[in-house]
Amino acid sequence: MSDPAPRAHPGFGLRAVSVRREQRTVLTGIDVELTEHRIGVIGLNGSGKSTLVRLLNGLLLPTTGTVTWNGLDTRREAKRVRRAVGFVFQNPDNQIVMPLVGEDVAFGVRNLGLPRAEVPVRVRAALDRFGLGDLHDREAHTLSGGEKQLLALAGVLIMEPEVVVFDEPTTLLDLRNVRRLGAEIAALDQQVIMVSHDLDALAGFDRVLRVEDGRVVDDGPADAVITGYRRRWG
Numbered sequence: 225m226s227d228p229a230p231r232a233h234p235g236f237g238l239r240a241v242s243v244r245r246e247q248r249t250v251l252t253g254i255d256v257e258l259t260e261h262r263i264g265v266i267g268l269n270g271s272g273k274s275t276l277v278r279l280l281n282g283l284l285l286p287t288t289g290t291v292t293w294n295g296l297d298t299r300r301e302a303k304r305v306r307r308a309v310g311f312v313f314q315n316p317d318n319q320i321v322m323p324l325v326g327e328d329v330a331f332g333v334r335n336l337g338l339p340r341a342e343v344p345v346r347v348r349a350a351l352d353r354f355g356l357g358d359l360h361d362r363e364a365h366t367l368s369g370g371e372k373q374l375l376a377l378a379g380v381l382i383m384e385p386e387v388v389v390f391d392e393p394t395t396l397l398d399l400r401n402v403r404r405l406g407a408e409i410a411a412l413d414q415q416v417i418m419v420s421h422d423l424d425a426l427a428g429f430d431r432v433l434r435v436e437d438g439r440v441v442d443d444g445p446a447d448a449v450i451t452g453y454r455r456r457w458g
């Protein structure tokens with residue numbers, strides 16, 4: 225049997241993008257279309273990976289050039305882009321906003337205009353999905369780092385975004401949860417863009433970009449780009 229047709233998404237367009245922060249150019253000459261189903265971003269510490277993915281939902285605006293999702297400019301259509309593009313931060317403390325676990329996951333969905341009774345049902349399902357069901361009434365700040373990371377992910381996925389951007393989602397996770405997250409990501413219908421130092425986690429991705437000194441220096445199938453990176457720095 226032949227492979228299923230690769231899934232394409234509306235995707236992102238980055239045109240002539242540069243980012244300057246505090247007088248330094250941290251990204252430059254970025255011209256890419258990102259439409260594949262699962263795209264990884266790799267590179268050394270400080271190369272510009274987080275900066276690149278923060279552009280995708282308008283968390284950060286380019287200093288020059290344009291960033292669009294589905295044709296919507298992140299500068300002019302910030303609200304619509306942010307609603308469509310979920311972002312899972314490297315540090316979950318940046319993302320957890322309510323005192324109790326259940327309240328935190330419910331926070332975003334309360335504003336979606338769902339029938340009132342549906343919110344707790346969705347919250348339970350989102351927590352159960354990541355093995356956090358027993359923690360519903362816990363104070364979020366008492367969770368372990370890994371539990372917080374899964375909570376942050378549950379809080380993003382419950383919003384049913386059209387794209388999920390992950391910035392190093394596995395740094396706090398143990399082996400079992402790395403596997404759990406990998407399986408969740410593999411099963412997502414949404415487009416996934418993921419920054420990771422865990423190169424094994426990106427095997428099987430449709431495309432990988434390698435960033436070095438603020439530029440995309442390699443871009444292609446996961447195997448080839450990861451092999452090139454290992455050769456260069458491994």
Ligand SMILES: Nc1ncnc2c1ncn2[C@@H]1O[C@H](COP(=O)(O)OP(=O)(O)OP(=O)(O)O)[C@@H](O)[C@H]1O
Nearest residue numbers: 245246248250267268269270271272273274275276
């Ligand atoms: N707000 C800021 N002000 C000044 N410099 C910044 C700012 N944010 C990022 N930088 C710099 O931009 C460069 C790229 O940072 P970025 O976080 O994108 O790297 P990264 O590839 O994600 O690194 P890591 O793998 O260590 O997470 C770094 O040199 C960083 O110090």
